[in-house]
Amino acid sequence: MINYYLIKSELDTNQEEPYVAHINHNQVLDQNDLIKVMAHKNTTVTRQDILVVLDLFEEVIEDQLLLGNKISTNLFQFKLSLGGRFKNRTESYDKKKHQLRALCNLNLSFKKRISRLASLTAIQKRKSHIAIDTIMDFGSSSGRHITPGGLCEIKGYGYSPYEEDKLQIQLIHDDGQVYVVDQIHRILPKSILCNWPSFLPKGIYTVQMLMKTQDGAQGTSYHHQFCLTL
Incomplete structure (x- = not known):
C-alpha cells in the first residue's frame, strides 16, 4: 500500500x-x-x-x-x-x-x-513523522557499530531545530534496557549531531527516535539495528 x-x-501560481x-x-x-x-x-x-x-x-x-x-x-x-x-x-x-x-x-x-x-x-500529513536513513559513528567510521560516548551523525528527515525539547533518541538493548541520548549538539531538518551515552554494555541495539505530537502522544520513527563493539 x-x-x-x-x-x-508555494512555487506554483495555479489557483485552480x-x-x-x-x-x-x-x-x-x-x-x-x-x-x-x-x-x-x-x-x-x-x-x-x-x-x-x-x-x-x-x-x-x-x-x-x-x-x-x-x-x-x-x-x-x-x-x-x-x-x-x-x-x-x-x-x-x-x-x-x-x-x-x-x-x-x-x-x-x-x-x-x-x-x-x-x-x-x-492520508492526512503527519507533521510529527520522523525517520532514520543512515547513522555514522565517527569513532568506528561505521554505520553498524557504536562507540560508547562517541560522536555520531543521524541522517533522515522530519527533524526540527525548533522542537529539540520534543525529540528523544533512545538506544534499546536486546535485553530491553533503554538508554537515552542526552547530548544533542545540532539539529538540522535532515541531520542530527549527538554523542552516544558513555556507559553501554555489549549487545545488539535498536536506535529509536521519538517525537512528541501536539497532543502529547509520541510518534516512533523507523528503527535501525547496530552491533556494539567496545
Missing part, C-alpha cells in the same frame, strides 16, 4: 489546482534489510548466497563502467557522463577541471510496471 498526502504548493502530492514512505530499507526479505521469500537461498551475488553484481557493474561500457538491466540502466568545458578539440581530460559522472536510471519498463500495479491511498 502506497500512502500519499497533499500540500499546497494549487495542491501537489507527496509520498509518505512507510520505511527506509537498506541492502541488509532487502537481503532479509529476499531470504524469507526463497528458503532455498541463504542470506550469505544473496550477499555474495549482490556484492558480485556491484563489482561487475563497477568493472564494466570503468571499461567504458553502458549497462542495461531489468531494473536499472548505467552509463557515464563527462562534464565541464574544453577550450578546443585537442584539449585533454583534466580531473581538476572536468567531472566524470556515473549515472543510473530506472528501466522504463520497470517504471511502467510499478505505475500499473501500484495501489494508492490518500
Whole structure:
C-alpha cells in the first residue's frame, strides 16, 4: 500500500489546482534489510548466497563502467557522463577541471510496471513523522557499530531545530534496557549531531527516535539495528 498526502504548493501560481502530492514512505530499507526479505521469500537461498551475488553484481557493474561500457538491466540502466568545458578539440581530460559522472536510471519498463500495479491511498500529513536513513559513528567510521560516548551523525528527515525539547533518541538493548541520548549538539531538518551515552554494555541495539505530537502522544520513527563493539 502506497500512502500519499497533499500540500499546497508555494512555487506554483495555479489557483485552480494549487495542491501537489507527496509520498509518505512507510520505511527506509537498506541492502541488509532487502537481503532479509529476499531470504524469507526463497528458503532455498541463504542470506550469505544473496550477499555474495549482490556484492558480485556491484563489482561487475563497477568493472564494466570503468571499461567504458553502458549497462542495461531489468531494473536499472548505467552509463557515464563527462562534464565541464574544453577550450578546443585537442584539449585533454583534466580531473581538476572536468567531472566524470556515473549515472543510473530506472528501466522504463520497470517504471511502467510499478505505475500499473501500484495501489494508492490518500492520508492526512503527519507533521510529527520522523525517520532514520543512515547513522555514522565517527569513532568506528561505521554505520553498524557504536562507540560508547562517541560522536555520531543521524541522517533522515522530519527533524526540527525548533522542537529539540520534543525529540528523544533512545538506544534499546536486546535485553530491553533503554538508554537515552542526552547530548544533542545540532539539529538540522535532515541531520542530527549527538554523542552516544558513555556507559553501554555489549549487545545488539535498536536506535529509536521519538517525537512528541501536539497532543502529547509520541510518534516512533523507523528503527535501525547496530552491533556494539567496545
